[in-house]
Amino acid sequence: MLDANLKKQLDTYLQKIVTPIELSVSSNGEPKATELQELAGEIAELSPKISLNEQGTAKRTPSLAIAAEGQEPRVSFAGIPMGHEFTSLVLALLQAGGHPSKAEPEVLEQIRNLPGEYHFETFISLSCQNCPDVVQALNLMATINPNITHQMVDGALFQDEVEEKQIMAVPSVYMNGEHFGQGRMTLNEIVNKLDSGAGERRAAELNEREPYEVLVVGGGPAGASAAIYAARKGIRTGVVAERFGGQVMDTVGIENFISVPYTEGPKLVANLEQHVKDYDVDIVTEQMAASLKQGEYIEIGLESGATLKTRSVILATGARWKEMQVPGELEYRGKGVAYCPHCDGPLFKGKKVAVIGGGNSGIEAAIDLAGIVESVTVLEFGDTLKADQVLQTKARSLKNVEIITNAMTTEVRGDGQKAVGLTYTDRTSGESKQLDAAGIFVQIGLVPNTEWLKNSDVELSRFGEIEIDNRGATNLPGVFAAGDATTVPYKQIIIAMGAGSTAALSAFDHLIRTPSPEERKQEAAVAG
Missing domain, CATH: 3.50.50.60 (FAD/NAD(P)-binding domain)
Structure with missing residues (x-):
């Protein structure tokens, strides 16, 4: 199952296991079950802290359960977790073995304190690049909260269930036997969906944020580039986005990113996010912009009810797949x-x-x-x-x-x-x-994510794109834009990145030439 190179990489990761874990394989004698047993055996051979039980009794077979030694498994894989899900398997091994998660401490505490019992099942396809995010989030939740369980289910291997549940899009998540959600979801989104008061607490906290000098709206290539270039100028920079990545997360093969012969969308997005985090950037995710108003500061209203203030803003909200807009399309979205x-x-x-x-x-x-x-x-x-x-x-x-x-x-x-x-x-x-x-x-094709700007004074083209000049400036002072949401003629990752840096440099130039609200007040006081 594992070639020599993959074994070497896995062996390095397994050195991080702190406490013993047990792998439990439930087999049905079919060829896929034999493959899974082989995979589990190879993993167990790589570490003395991993034991193997080949007499599992799970309802779905073949399946592989992972747990700290002496504990009932709460994380399992129905199917062979290879392809995009191999990373999910590795993380599950490490987390079961006591290796700490990189998730924010407050989120981990929020998970531990969730009331009730939650039994999750996520139907995936091994070629789905969005599925691992959901699988890994739910695996982590099951690892740290004893009242949560999660099983990944390979839809291609359990076609009867897929047909019975009429699952036609992945990832498709079920909780306690009922449909919970579909499509890409982050750990924070899942937790906040379970924690009903989280949204109000988050909105109240965001309202207390100090004004930014540059606020980037959007977390795709243009937004990430803009944030990095702004932060490198030493000015207070923030990013607000529903999530990092945008359309790039749905791109499997990228072969025209100069100096990188080949990469994949999720990998590029992970690198973008990490690069932004390397700088002093205030990152706000799981939030969508809803309005833009100009006053003493530019105010970006969010769908959660919060408002962020900034001296300048860079709009990099990207685009989404265009719909046919014919009868039946929305009715059967996710159902064919x-x-x-x-x-x-x-x-x-x-x-x-x-x-x-x-x-x-x-x-x-x-x-x-x-x-x-x-x-x-x-x-x-x-x-x-x-x-x-x-x-x-x-x-x-x-x-x-x-x-x-x-x-x-x-x-x-x-x-x-x-x-x-x-x-x-x-x-x-x-x-x-x-x-x-x-x-x-x-x-x-694509349609720009600019509906929220239609009640603002920002000029849009007849296609809904933000009108910009060669400096990334809109018709409003202090408001800049970049990427696929704009009138830039070619919608490409590398062009969006360049446009993001242009907009950030233009925003900085605007700031150094424009008095801040505090400076204007001081000037008015002196003049008075």
């Missing part, structure tokens, strides 16, 4: 309609799927899905594909990929519980046609 082929593709193994959009994202999705599903049909609105020629050539070479141009999707069809197909219009003949598909992956 999906936006991340890497995450949700394995749930449609052996089934017919459709991809909407013939640009790079759409054709890349079709190529990836072709190796998993029965067939892929690509629907492109225009008369030609917009993807790079090399991608088109690859897609057309695959026997189970069909490409239809001049196709306008008009409806997502469903049976009341899940999507079963779509209706499209042939733009050449005007004929309405139906296509059967269990999964519909929408890949038609």
Whole structure:
């Protein structure tokens, strides 16, 4: 299961185990169970502090449970935790063995004090880059609170349950047998969802924050770059964001980030976040901006009810996947309609799927899905594909990929519980046609996250993008913007980073040329 290099890396991590742990394997005699037993055996051989019990009695098999020696397991993996979930396995081993978590102490204490019992199950796919965040958060919670349990469930291995629960998007989390949440969630978000008073306490605390000199709204590449450049000027800098990463978290392969031949979205995001934390930046997450007002200070109102004040602001709220805006799309979102082929593709193994959009994202999705599903049909609105020629050539070479141009999707069809197909219009003949598909992956571009600015005085383009000049300045003094939320012509990671640094330098230039509210008051007092 583990090659020599991986064993060497794992051996280094396992040196951090403080107290003995036990691995318990529950087998059903199937090939996957044999693989899991092999994996557990190889791990146990690497450390004298790890013992192996191959007589586990878990309901789901195969499964691997992890616990401190002498304790009942509260963390388990139903399936083989490789791929993106291998890191989740390593962290579970370390935490069960007493290695401390890097989570904030106040969050850990909040977890310990949660009332009641919580039994979580997270259905994942091993190719999902967002799933490990949820798995690792819930594993940690189960490790430090004896009233919490968590099991990762590989949906591809437990297809009957996936069908029964009609799970069509991952991660999909269940608590005490009821659906709890879907999609990427951070540790703080999960804890705050369980702790009903956390939001009010957090809002009250944020209202007491001193005004910033630069406040960055957004935690993607543009926001991270802006925060670093501002902090390096020695000025009071803050970042407010729902979470770090934005669209980059949904990007698997990145091959055009100069000087880095290949990386993956979650890895790049982790590096961005750590780089920001290396500086004296006040980071506020799990918060979404709701309003912008100008007065003595610029005020950023948050959906939680809190307000942050700042002398200047950099808007870097990024963009999200564009929706088709046709009947049935929202009704069947997460029930067949999906936006991340890497995450949700394995749930449609052996089934017919459709991809909407013939640009790079759409054709890349079709190529990836072709190796998993029965067939892929690509629907492109225009008369030609917009993807790079090399991608088109690859897609057309695959026997189970069909490409239809001049196709306008008009409806997502469903049976009341899940999507079963779509209706499209042939733009050449005007004929309405139906296509059967269990999964519909929408890949038609991005829309800027700027709805919250529509009641402000910030000028937006007809596409909702923030209008900026070549210095990243908007029409309002002290208000700058960068990245995919702006009118910058090309939406690329490296361009967003450059735009973030430009906006930060422009904000600094604005600050040194503009008296602060305190300085204006002093000047007024002297003049009076």
